[in-house]
Amino acid sequence: MKTWKSKLSSRSLIITASILLSGYLVLILAVTNLGQSRLKESQHRELELKVQSYSHTLEYFFGVTSDEISYLVTDKTMGTFFANLASGMSMEYGLGASLFKLHKELEDKIEKTQIAGTPVYLGFSLIGYNGSLIAKTKSNGLPYIDPIKYSVVRGYDNRIYTIKQNEQLYIQFIKRVTYANEPVAYLVAHINPQVIVDQLTVQEGDVTRSWLELMTPEGDLLIWNTLQEESTVAEKAGLASKLYFESVIDNTPFKLKTWFEPVSEKEIFTSAWFIAGLSFLAVPVVIGLMYIFLINNANIILRTKIKASHKQQRTLSAQNQRLIEEIEKRRLSEQKLAYQATHDALTGLANRQYGNERLAQEIVKAKHTGSNVIVLFIDLDNFKEINDTIGHLAGDDILKQSANRLLGSMRQSDVLVRLGGDEFLLIIPGLENARAAKILASGILALFETPFEWHHQQFFVSASIGLSIYPQDGDSVQQLLASADTAMYRVKQEGRNGFNLYNPDMNKDAQRALALGTRLRSAINNDELELYYQPIVDLSTDKIVGAEALMRWRDEEFGAVSPEEFIPIAEKNGLIHRIGELAISKACMQAAEWQQISPIHLSVNISSVQFRYCEQLYAQIRHALLKSGLDPELLDIEVTESLLFNHNEEVLQLLSRLQSMGIKLTIDDFGTGYSALSYLQKFPFDRLKIDRSFLQQIENKSEDRELVNAILAMAKALKLEVVAEGIESQKHVDYLKGKRCEFGQGYFYSKPVPASEFEQLLHEVVAA
Template sequence: MVISRRVSYPFALLLGGMLMISYLLLLLFVAYEGQSRLRAHQDNELTLRVQSYARDLQYVIGRSEKNLRDVAEDKVVYTYFANRALGMSMAYGLGASQHKLSGLLQDNQEGHLREGVPVYSRLAILDVSGQVIADTGQNEGRFVPLPQDILLASSPRRSLLIQPRDQTLLFYQLVPVYRHEQLQAILVAELNPAQLLRLIARKEHQDQASRVQLMTPNGALLAWDSYSTTVDHQREQPIRQEVEIDGQRLEILGWFESLGNRDLFTSNWFIAAISLLAFPVIAGGIVLLRINNNNLVLETRVDLAAQQQQRLAQQNQLLQREVEKRQRSQRQLAYQANHDVLTGLPNRKAGQDALERAIRQARLQDSQVLLMFIDLDNFKHINDTKGHHYGDQLLVQSAGRLRTLMREGDTLARFGGDEFLIILSDVADRGAARGRAEALLRLFDQPFDVDGEAFHVSTSIGMTLYPEDGNDANELIQRSDAALYRVKERGRNGFSFYDAIIDQMARRRLKLDAKLRAAIEQAQLEIHYQPILALEHQQIIGAEALVRWHDPELGPISPAEFIPLAESNGLIHRLGEQVLSTACRQAAEWQALCPLQLSVNVSSVQFHQGERLLAEIRRVLASSALPPQCLTIEVTESLLLGNHKDLNSQLQSLADSGISLAIDDFGTGYSALSYLQAFPFDKLKIDRSFLRHLDRNQADKSLVQAILAMAQALGLQVVAEGIEEAWQGEFLIQHGCQFGQGFYYGRPVPAEAFEAMLRDAPRLSPLPVADAVASRPH
């Protein structure tokens, strides 16, 4: 393209000058406007900063109050006051409860953190008279005396208490502790001053002159002051933000050094320097206008070349974007192939790869690798009853807690479902491994909060060490899974190392599983009956039905081995139905010989299908013609700890139909005495372990006496298990125990032998009382 038109020199000069003047005016306007907006932006930023301090303070104190209320309602606190209400002494019962109470406060103080900083510097429980029951700071001096009207009121009027001390302020939170709607004590928490100061000065730094303080009705708390001695912060107007906590109006004041011209690139000196640059620009424009202004052909060709270059640059840019898009897609696919979508952790494949890398590295360095196989206890029950949303949130929160335990070089992966792998390189020995496992278990002491609902979930851990327990990843994972299963068998919420016995147990378990299924299918299990006597009259009044299994290959198999197996693989429902049907039909026939009370154990797993269990009991009673008053259903305390929502109504339905309810093995579980009032029990059975050393263990003797006295006060009948010697029966009679069973009176026998016992010897003839006393060990 050729341009032949000539441009007038005076016109070009005039046009350039006008454009330059317009440029200078626009520059001045933009600089002024930018400076004004930057000042406004700074004011808004500082205001938002102070508001964020207020929100953080309100949120942390609010969350702290909720946590304290959870502590106040914890079963350990409830058990202490329940035992105290029963009159237990410190030497028996109450001392142990108080020790657990102190441990609960200590664990909560050490475990309740925010960004690694403890929220509390001290926790204590004071009764309504002001006496300290438990205190985590007993070695640090006493609390500042609290107002008596707060401690003596039915409920504290204010949960946040601010007290001045030593030219500073201390913040206390007070939460009432109730039992049966009666005020028992006050839970007092001293908030950590370092945590409070960090909350209301979190974003301050030494490079900026500022001052932040919290104003309260009882004085001011200075949180930050970085003003130099030459700067008078009182000349600055403070930013104020009110925050209301527990009905008290607190105020956060912030002074900040104003933004001066020297801090802005739009300062007056900068504007003047930019203006001076206009003169060489004008001079340069004049020179350019005078250089061959008539020759525009070259300029046009250069312009065409620039346009071609611009088009090529655009095409290159589009190509670069496409390459970057493909690379992002490849990275995303690679990430998804190696990470769990829900938790963001490495998945099973990535975890196995990491374990193999750790093994190769340990082989070169002659070191050890610890593999921890982790499973959440009772997760399936929560997932099934509450839904997958709650289960997913529990998995996400569990992964978050596990991350806090990881160190540099460790690997955390989600193996699948509710199972996780932790790979720790260069572990010194088993002692160090135990320390890591105990720390991991403590992570799950605090409840999980999902949509405002609290869930207590523990964890079980199986552990293996390379090269001691295996030489490759698959072998270590398989054996740590076997160790995990042993923890599950022992009651969960613990850890175990792998050993060779676990393999033997696993093989035996697989064999027992197959044989048990066949034995139940072919009805090969037998029911034995152990007599229950009225101790005072030495007369048989009932029998406990006990299932027995004798395998032709393996011989006798203990119920302690095959009952948990049946509970875990789902066979317990069919097994329980067989036992209940056979025992009720047999007991109905025996009613013609003498009135007989039949006791049948029901597993806690059977209550998970409560409607099926109740329907089966009604069906069996109807088909066998056994009166409901002749049947006793025995449950263990573990069922009550599960506390699923329909349990109370299920037990009440059994009681309403005339069936007796008994707590089996009382005292061996978590013995909260409130169970006896919350559920419709009319019997409790003292576990045999308390009678075994009754003659030489004063604690066992005191506990048995306390159980008998408590049962008498609550109108409950007591059956003592495991009576093997005459003096044990005499001791129980003297202290008011009505019924008993044990080898001294009769072993569990088949139905024919028990019927012969009823026909031929309705009254047993143990040693006379005098002989029984004489035979007691000294």
């Protein structure tokens, strides 16, 4: 009985121990399987977020690159080149320089645009809309560019394009270039594939076994491959057991394809000798405890990996949130830039670009309806004086007030544009005729009769308005604006504060002025200008005591060009400084030579524009005197009355410095401007010239005689010598002698003659 009970008790203990150990094993297997399942789910979520992060990185990269290329196609350098090309400019005159500048800007873009030391661009190609290759940067390893091929992108503003040559994949950005709202070319930017690889590789911090490719329409770009046993595309069939992800890169034709190595599953084995070990209770218990310890350790490792996975997931979530915030900021920035691109920041009016677009739309509408479009080019008169005297803050406020006044006089269908500076453009569709346009322009002029106020000060600002009408004055935006601008400048020439309708004669005058300006520059460079000299005679002795140097120009195309025509052109384009320096230098050299024949003084006219650079003008005069050796007392500088009213302290100091050298100062054409005695007393003048217009009718008009008498009496009172211009008869000489006028010049004595003929006159006087 005791033996049976002992056996029964031992069997029960063995069975109980076996059941317990089996239960332990089953529990451990269940826990292990559950942990592995959760680990796989966590890994799948982690890898999916990682692939999405790669996609967002490339989306941001391609977006930024697209914006940079968009800036290039709208850059001023690109616009200048196509403006010169559209104007018909040749490579020799201007187009070559603008193409060189454009080419250099593209080369600089390649050099300066890098990420972590790797260039973003391999090169640029500029392809004309007709398929011609305009420019291509220096670059090695780029594919052959067939310009005709890019005709397939017509109709697109931009496009990402991929090509494959010699087993090499190339990615290109193609941006359409427009000029005057018309497509003229395409800019092709060749992207460096290595930058794309680096952008993704830098994020891969884990030592994971994976395969990442960028899928394009022309083939796949390998980013990395750490699955070395599947190293070729032909062996991708073996990737079926790997984790696979595919993600579309927004705003591009590309996708990302990824394979990852899954977490290895741990197999749990049961000992084959387990039943035999039942007889040795201690052995299976020890083995069971050891196995429990191993499973526990495995669980600790598993929990650690799960925690790490959760941490990575939180990190990716935070990165995604920052990315969303950056995208929102960029969207708001783009909205702001879009508004700034079409509106003027100061006045809130539409800007030049938007104005051109609206004018083009109104032209299309008018073409279909057979109606008119009126364009008014409005320029504020003498606005620069307000900025110079009161300050730019006052000028900006007056521009705002002007914009508000113009807005108040518009219809809802009209468009008001600020072109820049003090220029405005008013587009009026559907106006009946030219008479209605004139009435409208008169109304706009009336808006400026009311004074402007700023800080309790009042200012009067007038306007000059040029008008052009579609279709008779042009059928495009450029023609209408050019016609209105030409009409406006005619108003400026006629005295400002008025309006003019465009007519073709204005354009002819403008074209002649432009051509003369170009040929005048060439004439100066080729020394084709010549000084003529008109004698100045002492009326009491009838002897030549001086000469006035007068610039003359005979052009091969235009013939003899009057100084009254080419001097204003030179004053506008800045050539007057070179002409003035040439006149002073030649006149002083010639006068120094003539002193050996007869002691005479020489008069040289100085434009008021030259006085903008007083130090430069002083240096020119001083250098001419030193080089020629002419006594400064024999040089007479003539200035016009306009200088007196637009002078500053620097001008007054220059005149005083010249007089201290011994140079004589003469006020020319006295009486034709806004003469004032206060200016004659303020400036250190030695002589006064009576304009020739007063002598022409002196015999018939008592008013002219009285005016000449008054000028002579005033000059005597101020102790100024007088030179009368325009003497054409003996009666003029007798009258001026009777009024004690010292000097005279005119056709009665001699017209302006070349230096050789004037020298002959001097010899005749000496011989007599």
